[in-house]
Amino acid sequence: MIVRLMGRGQWRLDDALIDELNRIDAALDDDINRGDATEFREHLAAMHRLIAERGEPVPEDELVPSDAFVPPVDCSIEELRKLMDPDGLIPGGPAKEAVDG
Numbered sequence: 001m002i003v004r005l006m007g008r009g010q011w012r013l014d015d016a017l018i019d020e021l022n023r024i025d026a027a028l029d030d031d032i033n034r035g036d037a038t039e040f041r042e043h044l045a046a047m048h049r050l051i052a053e054r055g056e057p058v059p060e061d062e063l064v065p066s067d068a069f070v071p072p073v074d075c076s077i078e079e080l081r082k083l084m085d086p087d088g089l090i091p092g093g094p095a096k097e098a099v100d101g
Contacts, residue, residue, distance in 0.1 A: 002058060003051055003090070004066040011055030018090060021047060025088040032081055040080075045073050047089070067091060 024047045031040035
């Protein structure tokens with residue numbers, strides 16, 4: 001999967017990382033529903049760190065479509081609420097399905 005960190009570039013992620021990101025994604029969804037800006041910022045920053053530290057950067061000269069995007073860390077809850085798909089930021093994954101189910 002290719003994920004774009006808005007303003008930072010794209011990263012190639014393996015399946016093991018997707019499951020971890022879906023757990024954070026589910027927590028972000030809960031933060032948004034509760035209006036908890038503090039937890040929201042912490043979870044969004046954790047998502048950025050996980051992608052940047054454990055993903056493989058896609059070279060800038062390689063043109064590939066993104067499967068998902070993650071807004072900048074300074075994004076507000078209101079901005080993310082407008083951008084977020086009903087399935088979250090990261091598509092698929094058993095962690096998100098377990099939360100929804």
